[in-house]
Amino acid sequence: MTTWNKPLPTISGETKTFWDMCRRGTLLIQKCDSCNEYQWYPRAICANCWSNDIKWFPSSGRGTVWTFTVTNQNRTPGFDTGPYVLALVELEEGVRMFTNIVECDPKDVSIGMAVEVTFERATDQISVPFFKPAS
Amino acid sequence: MVDLRRAAAIVGVHEHITRYAPDKSEAQIQGESIIKALEDAGLEKKDVDGLFCASMSVRNSGLNLADYLNLYPKMVDNTTVGGGSFEFHLSHALNAIYAGRINCAVITYATQARSGGVSVGTGGISRQGHPRLDPSPDSFEELYGLTTVGLYAMIAQRHMHLYGTTSEQLAEIAVTMRRHASLNPEALFRDLITVEDVMRSPVVSTPLHRNDCCIITDGGGAVVVVSPELARNCKQKPVWIIGAGEAVAHQGAGKRDLMYIAAKQSHVPAFEMAQVTQKDIDMAMIYDSFTITVLETLEDLGFCEKGEGGQFVLNGRIGLGGELPINTDGGGLSSNHPGMRGLFLLLEATRQLRGEFEGTERQVPDCKIALCHGTGGALGSRHSGGTVILARD
Numbered sequence: 001m002t003t004w005n006k007p008l009p010t011i012s013g014e015t016k017t018f019w020d021m022c023r024r025g026t027l028l029i030q031k032c033d034s035c036n037e038y039q040w041y042p043r044a045i046c047a048n049c050w051s052n053d054i055k056w057f058p059s060s061g062r063g064t065v066w067t068f069t070v071t072n073q074n075r076t077p078g079f080d081t082g083p084y085v086l087a088l089v090e091l092e093e094g095v096r097m098f099t100n101i102v103e104c105d106p107k108d109v110s111i112g113m114a115v116e117v118t119f120e121r122a123t124d125q126i127s128v129p130f131f132k133p134a135s
Numbered sequence: 136m137v138d139l140r141r142a143a144a145i146v147g148v149h150e151h152i153t154r155y156a157p158d159k160s161e162a163q164i165q166g167e168s169i170i171k172a173l174e175d176a177g178l179e180k181k182d183v184d185g186l187f188c189a190s191m192s193v194r195n196s197g198l199n200l201a202d203y204l205n206l207y208p209k210m211v212d213n214t215t216v217g218g219g220s221f222e223f224h225l226s227h228a229l230n231a232i233y234a235g236r237i238n239c240a241v242i243t244y245a246t247q248a249r250s251g252g253v254s255v256g257t258g259g260i261s262r263q264g265h266p267r268l269d270p271s272p273d274s275f276e277e278l279y280g281l282t283t284v285g286l287y288a289m290i291a292q293r294h295m296h297l298y299g300t301t302s303e304q305l306a307e308i309a310v311t312m313r314r315h316a317s318l319n320p321e322a323l324f325r326d327l328i329t330v331e332d333v334m335r336s337p338v339v340s341t342p343l344h345r346n347d348c349c350i351i352t353d354g355g356g357a358v359v360v361v362s363p364e365l366a367r368n369c370k371q372k373p374v375w376i377i378g379a380g381e382a383v384a385h386q387g388a389g390k391r392d393l394m395y396i397a398a399k400q401s402h403v404p405a406f407e408m409a410q411v412t413q414k415d416i417d418m419a420m421i422y423d424s425f426t427i428t429v430l431e432t433l434e435d436l437g438f439c440e441k442g443e444g445g446q447f448v449l450n451g452r453i454g455l456g457g458e459l460p461i462n463t464d465g466g467g468l469s470s471n472h473p474g475m476r477g478l479f480l481l482l483e484a485t486r487q488l489r490g491e492f493e494g495t496e497r498q499v500p501d502c503k504i505a506l507c508h509g510t511g512g513a514l515g516s517r518h519s520g521g522t523v524i525l526a527r528d
Contacts, residue, residue, distance in 0.1 A: 009274030010267055040389030041275040047388035067296070067393075067515075069288035070341040071280060076259030079280035086285045086340075088393075088515070095389030098276045098516075111296045128278055 004122040006078030011126075014044040017056055022127045027059045027117045029093055040095035061117035062134060063091040070106040085109050089131050103132035139408055142233040144366040144373030145225075145525065147176025147359030148482045152321045154352040154471055157250035161193060162203040164245035164355035169204070172357035177370035178239060184208055185231060185240030185360075187224035189215040191248065191474045200243070210237050216383070217511020219422060220244075221358075221477035222521025226379035228360045238362045242481070245355025248474035255351055255474055256284040257339065272386075276516065284348055284425065286515030288340035291427035293394060295342060298442035302342055304449065305426040306333035309346045309468050311454045312423060316465025318455070318497040323350055324469045347426040349467035351474070358481050374488045377504075378409030378524030385517035397520025398435035398508055405522035406437075411504060413437050416524075418487055418499040419459060420480035422510040423466040429453075432508055433461075436522070460499050463487060477509035477521070488527040503527055 011019050021028045031038050032046035033053035039046065046054055068087035074080060085101040087109070101109050102118065114134035119127040149171035151164050165188065173179060186208040190196035197211040210231055214223045221242055228240040248255055259282050268274045294300045310330055316322035333346040366373040382400035385391065406412065413436070421436075423429045430444035438459060439447040451457045462468075464483040467476045484505040492498035505525045512518030 007268055007277045009278060010270045012270035015270050041271050043271060067289045067293035069285050069292055071282060071285045073257040073339050074259040074280050074282050075254055076280060079259055084280055086279055088289060097389060098279050100279045111293060
């Protein structure tokens with residue numbers, strides 16, 4: 001495994017469960033028990049009704065590319081070596097999240113393309129969710 | 136709502152002409168600009184009782200600037216919502232002056248983004264200088280190599296997908312801004328360019344080319360805003376604030392349609408307050424961090440329908456001599472973009488409403504009402520929008 005030189009997440013109390021499950025290969029999203037709305041990114045409060053009845057649910061991990069850009073220029077370590085695909089993926093559950101589309105030629109990415117989650121181990125504690133073309 | 140029309144006026148402006156100032160400090164550029172703007176108004180240091188500013192690099196910038204200038208303002212406002220912060224400042228100054236809490240506000244900004252080598256658009260997380268990400272939202276975003284240009288490019292990509300907008304249409308905006316810059320002796324880039332030139336410039340983040348992106352300069356300026364009573368004794372004819380609206384737009388817990396920007400919300404109270412419509416606007420200063428910013432802002436301000444921005448910007452409509460001239464100083468795409476550009480929208484609109492360029496091609500003929508819209512942050516994640524409408528005396 002090569003050394004991870006991209007930014008790493010900072011884990012807090014309200015996001016620890018999410019990152020723990022990423023390490024086990026499951027993408028969690030949240031749903032409010034009071035108003036039944038899904039939300040992204042994870043937080044301790046329901047963004048819709050402000051209740052704290054937040055429950056974790058495993059996402060199907062499947063979605064589509066809502067939009068993307070092939071980025072050729074970024075000084076951030078880990079992203080400074082060539083084109084990469086920055087994307088917003090809309091999960092089947094209806095929430096959109098930032099990600100990179102990996103395991104395919106950037107030229108082959110398009111809006112509406114079906115994708116599925118894949119995890120890359122960054123450290124012993126942290127695995128980062130990415131998306132790849134759906135199998 | 137109380138009628139705030141003509142409750143405050145811009146009576147002094149100054150744009151620091153520098154585009155590269157490695158030997159100056161931010162405070163110095165701001166101080167020099169405030170002094171010149173007060174001179175323009177015929178006012179003095181003792182008249183200033185409100186200080187409004189934002190900074191890309193100085194924390195507590197209002198406190199530091201009050202110290203540097205030895206000012207004891209009755210009101211300090213550091214609202215920092217990205218490049219459009221200064222439209223928010225003007226809106227707040229209007230409230231404070233109407234309420235009688237202050238009589239004379241200065242709004243100021245300066246930066247050394249260029250001489251400091253700041254990669255505003257492509258620096259990624261390193262642009263913010265702190266290696267430790269916040270738990271949220273950074274830790275769910277910056278892992279993926281976000282850049283400012285990338286966050287605008289994603290919106291451009293989807294705009295093209297949904298509405299058939301083309302790179303050539305976006306390029307037309309950059310070409311028009313350059314034509315305006317050619318008329319501005321202070322503009323950084325003044326040589327005319329063509330759509331082909333824009334299309335041939337390197338792709339920074341698909342579908343945006345380098346010439347779809349604003350330039351990076353040093354610079355600064357100041358605006359003096361006063362009560363109607365004080366305005367009557369100033370050297371310059373007042374430019375009245377007749378409308379103001381503020382809004383933010385963000386991801387909405389992963390569900391908001393990011394194709395609609397904050398301008399969609401902020402323009403409504405601004406037009407309501409001003410009691411004018413889009414047809415009454417003689418010229419507009421539209422924050423042009425990227426060509427797509429202009430296109431989406433024109434749509435969401437209601438100058439055309441959603442998805443029609445690509446057609447709207449063609450055939451000279453947004454150029455001098457057209458139906459809605461925008462960014463007559465050359466904009467951030469060609470004149471100056473010192474990290475945050477919102478202040479310069481107010482400067483140019485004021486000068487147009489004063490008729491300062493009368494007798495030259497730069498002047499919008501019989502300019503009575505101007506609109507400024509500042510966008511700060513990034514369209515693809517979260518941003519602010521401040522709309523102000525100004526009218527000549």
